[in-house]
Each structure stands twice: as C-alpha cells, then as structure tokens.
Amino acid sequence: MTAGDESAFVALYRRRQAGIYRFALQMSGSEAIAEDVTQEVFMVLMSEAKNFDPAKGTLAGYLYGVARNQVLRAMGRDRSLVPIGEGYGGEEGEAAHEQLVAQDDPLGDLTRAEVIDSVRQAVMALPTHYREVVVLCDLHELSYAEAAEILDCAVGTIRSRLHRARSLLIEKLRATKEPGTASPIVNTARCFA
Amino acid sequence: MSCRNYETILTDVARGQMLDASAKTDALAHAETCGRCAARLADEKSLSAGLRSLSAGAAATQTPVRVETALLEAFRQRSTFVPVTAPARAGRPRWSRWSVAAAAAILVVSALAALRFLPAGAKETATQGARIAEPSLNESPPWWEGEKIADAGEPRPAGGGNNTGQRFAPVYQPQRGRRDAPRGLVHDASANGGRLTSGVRPRFASGTDEEIATDFMPLTYDGSFSQIDDGQVVRVELPRSALHSFGLPVNAERGGERVKADVLLGHDGVARAIRFVR
Numbered sequence: 001m002t003a004g005d006e007s008a009f010v011a012l013y014r015r016r017q018a019g020i021y022r023f024a025l026q027m028s029g030s031e032a033i034a035e036d037v038t039q040e041v042f043m044v045l046m047s048e049a050k051n052f053d054p055a056k057g058t059l060a061g062y063l064y065g066v067a068r069n070q071v072l073r074a075m076g077r078d079r080s081l082v083p084i085g086e087g088y089g090g091e092e093g094e095a096a097h098e099q100l101v102a103q104d105d106p107l108g109d110l111t112r113a114e115v116i117d118s119v120r121q122a123v124m125a126l127p128t129h130y131r132e133v134v135v136l137c138d139l140h141e142l143s144y145a146e147a148a149e150i151l152d153c154a155v156g157t158i159r160s161r162l163h164r165a166r167s168l169l170i171e172k173l174r175a176t177k178e179p180g181t182a183s184p185i186v187n188t189a190r191c192f193a
Numbered sequence: 194m195s196c197r198n199y200e201t202i203l204t205d206v207a208r209g210q211m212l213d214a215s216a217k218t219d220a221l222a223h224a225e226t227c228g229r230c231a232a233r234l235a236d237e238k239s240l241s242a243g244l245r246s247l248s249a250g251a252a253a254t255q256t257p258v259r260v261e262t263a264l265l266e267a268f269r270q271r272s273t274f275v276p277v278t279a280p281a282r283a284g285r286p287r288w289s290r291w292s293v294a295a296a297a298a299i300l301v302v303s304a305l306a307a308l309r310f311l312p313a314g315a316k317e318t319a320t321q322g323a324r325i326a327e328p329s330l331n332e333s334p335p336w337w338e339g340e341k342i343a344d345a346g347e348p349r350p351a352g353g354g355n356n357t358g359q360r361f362a363p364v365y366q367p368q369r370g371r372r373d374a375p376r377g378l379v380h381d382a383s384a385n386g387g388r389l390t391s392g393v394r395p396r397f398a399s400g401t402d403e404e405i406a407t408d409f410m411p412l413t414y415d416g417s418f419s420q421i422d423d424g425q426v427v428r429v430e431l432p433r434s435a436l437h438s439f440g441l442p443v444n445a446e447r448g449g450e451r452v453k454a455d456v457l458l459g460h461d462g463v464a465r466a467i468r469f470v471r
Binding site: 010013014022026118137138166 | 203241254256263269
C-alpha cells in the first residue's frame with residue numbers, strides 16, 4: 001500500500017472500515033461523526049503509514065487508536081450537541097420502555113429486539129472512559145489486552161473499568177424500569193457475606 | 194468462595210471469558226447458596242445478552258460508499274505524485290525545504306562575500322567583462338533596473354560583447370513554459386519538489402511563466418556547474434546590490450531593494466551557480 005498499490009489499499013479498507021465506522025458510531029452516536037472519523041482514519045493511514053510499527057501492536061489496534069483520538073476530538077468540538085442518552089429518561093421514553101420490558105424482571109427481556117435501542121442509549125449515556133471499554137470489549141469483542149493497547153492503559157484498568165461500566169449499565173436499565181430507584185450516585189448491589 | 198472474591202470474577206463469568214475451571218465452579222457454587230450473588234449473576238448475564246444483541250444488530254452496518262470513493266480519489270492523487278519523487282529522494286538526507294533554503298541563502302552570502310575580497314586583478318577582469326556587456330543607450334535597460342534607469346537619465350557607456358563578457362551578460366528570455374538550465378536540465382518545481390530532472394516537461398502556475406532570467410553564472414572558480422547532472426534549484430531573495438558583485442550594473446537609487454535569484458545547488462549542497470530572476 002505504501003508503494004501505491006491501490007488494490008492493497010482497497011482490500012485493507014474493506015476489511016477494516018466496518019469495525020472503525022461502528023466504533024465511531026457507537027462512541028459518538030452520530031453518523032456524520034462516524035463517517036468523518038472513518039475517512040480521517042484511512043487518510044492518516046495513507047499519509048503516515050510509515051509511522052505504524054508492527055512491533056508495537058497490531059494494525060487493527062493502530063486504526064482503533066487513531067479512530068478513538070478522532071472521535072474524542074470530534075466529540076469535544078460538538079459538545080453543544082445533546083447526546084442521545086440525555087433524552088432517555090423522558091416521559092415518552094419511559095412509556096415506551098414499560099411496554100417493552102417485563103414488569104417482574106427489568107433485565108430479563110434484554111434480548112428482545114425492541115430493547116436493543118434501550119441498551120444502546122444506556123451505553124451512550126455512560127461516561128466516555130467507561131463507554132469506550134464497553135464498546136471495545138462487549139460490542140467489538142476485543143480482548144482485554146487488545147483494548148488496553150488501543151486505550152494505552154493497563155489490562156487491570158480495562159478490567160476494573162469494564163466491571164464498573166457494566167454495573168452502571170445495569171443500574172441505568174433498572175432505573176429506567178423503576179424511575180423511583182434512579183439515583184445520581186450509583187450503588188451497585190453487592191453482598192459481602 | 195466469599196462474595197468479595199465472587200464479585201471479582203463475576204463479569205468474566207457472565208461474559209463467558211476463559212477462567213480457571215475451579216474458580217468458575219466455585220463461583221457458580223457460591224451463586225447457588227447466595228441469593229444476592231445469584232441475582233447479580235442473572236443481571237450480568239441479561240446485560241451480556243442485551244449487548245450481544247446490540248452488537249449483532251449493528252454487524253451489518255457499513256461505511257457509506259461515498260467515503261470509499263473519496264478515499265480512493267485521494268489515494269490516486271497521492272499515487273501519481275509518489276513515483277516522481279520517491280526514486281529521486283532515495284538515499285539522500287530529507288532536509289526540509291526551509292533548511293535547504295536557509296543553507297542556500299548562507300552559501301550565497303558567503304559566495305558574495307568571497308567575491309568582494311577577490312584579488313584586485315581578478316575583480317578588475319570581472320568588472321571589465323561586465324562593463325563590456327552593459328547595454329548601450331540605444332538598447333533597452335536591463336530588466337532588473339526596469340524603467341527607472343531611463344528615467345534617471347544616467348548615461349551608460351557604450352558596450353560591445355566578447356567571449357569573456359558573455360557569461361556575465363544578462364540574456365532577455367521571456368519564459369514560455371521552459372526555463373534555461375545547464376545541459377538540458379529543467380527545473381520542475383511543481384512536479385518534484387525543486388529537483389532538476391531531465392526530460393520532464395515543466396509545469397508552471399499561471400502567472401509565473403512570464404519570468405525573465407539571466408543565464409546561470411558560476412559561483413565556483415572553475416565554472417564547473419555545467420557538469421552537474423543532479424541538484425536542486427532554490428529560489429532566494431538578495432539585496433539588489435548583490436548584482437554588482439557579479440559585475441552587473443546596479444542603479445544606486447534602487448540599491449536597497451531586493452531581487453530574486455535562483456541558486457543551483459549540487460548534490461553535496463554546495464552552491465554552484467546563480468541566476469537572477471524577475
């Protein structure tokens with residue numbers, strides 16, 4: 001590709017574009033940002049391919065890392081935009097959610113197609129450093145080591161962030177079903193018997 | 194297993210991660226005996242199922258085709274540029290343009306200073322050659338003086354030409370898609386970053402093809418710049434008084450102004466020749 005082989009570039013793009021685009025979309029919630037980020041990632045690869053060092057990590061990790069930086073930059077520029085998750089607690093959302101989730105088990109029907117959107121919104125409502133771990137490890141099914149490489153942190157940090165992020169997600173989904181239990185400070189139900 | 198230990202591996206159990214078999218067995222056994230931990234495991238498993246559904250629902254998501262189209266266009270533009278420059282730069286230090294320009298300016302100033310301190314005989318010879326090459330009153334003033342010389346009404350000595358003076362005499366060359374260069378070398382700044390290439394037709398931006406330039410004048414004592422087959426031409430600006438150092442007439446009233454020049458650098462970075470450009 002660095003020698004100007006167009007077919008190599010096309011093959012690489014078609015293999016990697018979907019993952020990068022989905023990552024940007026799941027992180028930002030904006031198709032426009034996801035599109036821009038994907039284009040920018042491959043423009044960077046095109047112009048700075050020599051900066052990629054296989055000894056330091058995989059190409060996928062390099063591309064995700066560039067995408068993450070671009071997403072954070074784009075989200076910083078668009079702080080004025082209201083994240084999708086902000087409207088999650090509205091009356092319309094509650095009414096719709098009550099129709100979708102069984103009364104007795106707030107998390108029991110998560111596998112239903114209609115609930116997917118609720119999960120997506122809950123993920124979007126997570127703080128960025130928790131959201132990126134959930135997106136990488138749970139939605140993209142990357143290993144802890146791969147996520148650590150992309151986010152440039154220790155594997156232990158990934159584990160603890162993921163644990164905390166999942167606890168937050170459960171709390172958010174529970175709070176959606178039972179508005180009275182919503183609390184700005186999330187206390188994960190634990191027993192230490 | 195205690196609830197605290199159970200909590201540390203709960204996420205991995207729910208996500209189906211690889212675990213030590215005994216640890217997983219212990220965790221599941223603990224969940225059967227502890228109601229709250231069993232509920233936590235159920236919540237985590239439900240969440241994992243929901244996240245898997247979300248992931249599967251987005252699996253078909255693709256980047257819009259227009260992104261690939263735009264990237265391919267950008268790639269092709271880069272590809273057409275690379276073959277011209279890449280072989281030429283191979284094995285050479287990659288100086289920035291500013292570094293090269295700065296080095297060229299220093300070299301030119303050094304050369305000019307050296308010329309000023311030439312032995313009197315050598316300087317006289319150069320001056321004589323320049324005087325001979327000066328245009329007569331019936332000729333147009335040299336381009337570097339523009340119309341002001343005529344306005345000033347300064348008398349200029351009648352001049353003729355000989356072989357020694359011709360090298361230093363300015364040549365009026367309206368440039369139409371081509372610049373003169375030693376031994377058929379053509380400076381194609383837009384195509385290859387300022388390198389001299391052979392047989393490459395130059396491209397000039399609109400408005401720049403009307404430049405007038407003198408012949409290249411050697412900056413070395415043996416005048417061997419015509420033997421260069423690889424080098425760079427760098428555009429610099431010099432005080433107009435520098436023209437005098439090359440035996441060219443200068444209007445004293447405009448001595449403080451600046452004049453453009455092209456410096457021919459050899460592959461070793463040493464300035465070999467210079468020409469003045471308007």
